[in-house]
Amino acid sequence: MATHKTPLRVLAAGLVLALSSTAALAASPSAFTAKYQVLQGGQAIGQATLTLKPEGGNWVYTNDVQSTGGLAAALGASSTETSKFRIANGAPETQAYDSRVNAFKTKTRHVTVDANHQVTVDEGKGPSTYAGVAGMVDRNLTPLAIGWALRDGKQSISLPVAVKRNVENQQFKVAGKDNVQVPAGSFQAERVERTDNNKAFSAWYVPQKYPVPVKLAQSDGGDLTLQLISFQGGK
Template sequence: MKTTLLRAGLGLALALPAAAFAADVPQSFTATYNVSQGGSPLGNATLTLKAAGNGQFEYSNKVVGTSGLAAAIGASSSEVSQFTWVGKVPQAVSYKYDLQAFKPKSRTLTVNGNTVQVQDNNKSFSYPLQPGMIDRNTVPLALGVALHGGAKEATFPVGVKQAIETQTFKVAANEKITVPAGSFNAVRVDRTDQDRGFNAWYVPAKYPVPVKLAQKDGGDLTLELVKFEGK
């Protein structure tokens, strides 16, 4: 299982009640996806958003390998983000990433005052905080909220390992797609700041996360929505 699998959850519905978009931002949900690599089944991903107290929210992306080598070695990954809604932006408080595979990996990101501190396995980094910074795990959520608000493109300052990376996305087309959760008239969003082979399909009037996500960079991975439960 490649590291990109953890980030694709971007990281990633049947019918979301309007109340779930109270104040134009989602409050809680659980979404499950099938994950494939190069067209072959690889595992399952579960995205969960819930209140964490003190005005903060927790957004997690957990992946378990269920087929092929990923299942044989018991590969799994977990990304957990703590954030606060600042307007319609899930501004980062902390982020933790763990990969269990042949070579376990971990990364933590913590906002401490005006500084972002990162621990990547045994290496440490720090850089200045930029207002409105999100972490890489919450990018799909931030994008879904922006689309729900009518945006046709969005730019986010994203805290990564050694710096803040500006990531831009744009609505490219309207397409009908079919995933295990059903058939949808969706908008396809492409990442435009770099040629990463990233595409995500949203139904922004109803769903805060993609119904499908495909990323070629690092493993040719695809996530397809199976079930969505929101409050």
């Protein structure tokens, strides 16, 4: 049973595991919908849909994952993560984050950040709080932030990320350029790797074309690969 939980937890994190950036934005965000194929060991096991939409002068970024293969699909496993954020000093800053994972049992997490950057986390057993910092993002928002940072020419990337009990300062760098073939096409992409831990992780971005990766590979915790199927901009 545990062998099925590990990839599902990674799916629940979507594209967010270990991704981070400084993300100084040179331009306003644009709404979009991006779809990904999720593979484990080369076999398709799910589909992820990322959306960015404006809401009340701020923005909402959603990652919805549906399982399409294996035991997870038979159980109807799915997850949804939603980040509400504002643009502060030219960069994204989380205001609220919600996660719901349906697999074997339902798990939820609700996070809010107040005007003083105080973080409140509630997983259904009562809230806990800790001190955050300005410019902080949540784990779901980080892949979008890294894309904006790369678009603005960043090569070394750092970001405070609000996790369960504290703020984690994550570090990334552009490690090279590769030719990448995914369902959406063939791309010359920038390969980004995390440098503050030893987890095997790579993400490939085409930052002047897409704000999110065209491919992500995570060997730690399930040997998962996400490949871009389609990207559609919208108002």
